[in-house]
Amino acid sequence: MDTPPPPPSPPPTGTSVPNPPPSYPADTKHPHPPPPRPPSTDSSAPWRYYLTSLAASLFLLYLVLPPTVTNTASALLPSPEPYFSADRFLASRLGYKLVADVPRALVPGGKGVKRGGEGRGRVIIIGDVHGMFHELVKLLEKTNYDPENDYLVFSGDMISKGPDSLKVLDLARSYSAGCVRGNHEDRVLLHWHDLQKKKRKGRKGGRHNGKHPRTAAASIDDLELDPEEDDEEEETVEVADDADDEFTTERIRNERKLAKSLSRKQAAWLDACPLVLRMKKVADLGQVDVVHAGLVHGVHLEDQDPKAIMNMRSLDKRRLTPLPEGERDGVHWADVWNRGEKERRKGDGEGPTTVVYGHYAAKGLDIRKYSKGLDSNCVRGGRLSAFVIGKNKEELVSVGCRTFLKD
Structure with a gap:
């Protein structure tokens, strides 16, 4: 037979036992709400408030102050995400061929051949022709163009505006010239x-x-x-x-x-022109990217906006993204490119990337260390220009043009 548990020990003399709380059904609201919590003694709460307010104020100042004031501080802020990185397949979806590589056999010096050695002749990159066929013939004569050894490249806008677009197009096709797609x-x-x-x-x-x-x-x-x-x-x-x-x-x-x-056949040839024609390991120039309008520095070719490659001139001063066509109240993309290449070479020591382009007739020839602007406004009576890359040197060649379009 089981022995019952012993009774609880009596409380010590002089102490009182609190009454047990009454039992309530589970769905009954407790009649005695808990006492209010004492005020917080966390001394960091005011500082968190002040720091949040300060951060918000600084952000508002960054938005309203002019760029000349914020440029100095911009290096302390995180870089924005590329505006075009969300869809790196945009070019192919629009039907564009984004990048094409020039075979090494066509690049001056050739594969494994040092500067001054044996190799292919020259690469002759032509600025915006705009249908000015006679001027193009004069320029090729002045450069002593040799179809057997020289590689001819057009930097876009070879057609439209001028009188002989189809003749220019057929000449390019007959010489198996390289090309990039321009906005025209x-x-x-x-x-x-x-x-x-x-x-x-x-x-x-x-x-x-x-x-x-x-x-x-x-x-x-x-x-x-x-x-x-x-x-x-x-x-x-x-x-x-x-x-x-x-x-x-x-x-x-x-x-x-x-x-x-x-x-x-003419349309198919133009359709095959890529947005970027790339030549790797060119003496003194590093990688050479031929485009029509420009590139955004620090963004891989595959992530560049295809429309901007054909149309841009200026970048937003703060975000360094291309401005819409016609808006020029920004910074010229070539300014950013040359500054960026100079800084990048200090940091990683890699070879440079030089961009050869056209499109910006208002600026005319714009020859810098890491960019070569070749649109010298031939169709309006300016000049037609070529950047010639040889085994031993690079040179600029140009000829005068008739005035076809008048101001």
């Missing part, structure tokens, strides 16, 4: 592809409504014309400034007309 090639090609699409739709519609395909197509003024239907030459368009006339009705009409005159 881009717009003309957009017109061309749109015309082909509408032409196909027009022919399809002609079959369904009982008309001959050509009759149906002729009712749509945007369709491709036969050569005998459009023998007029490109006419002179008088404009004041390239940025101001980019999207005028006259400009669009002329681009549409040029697009109609392109053959399929």
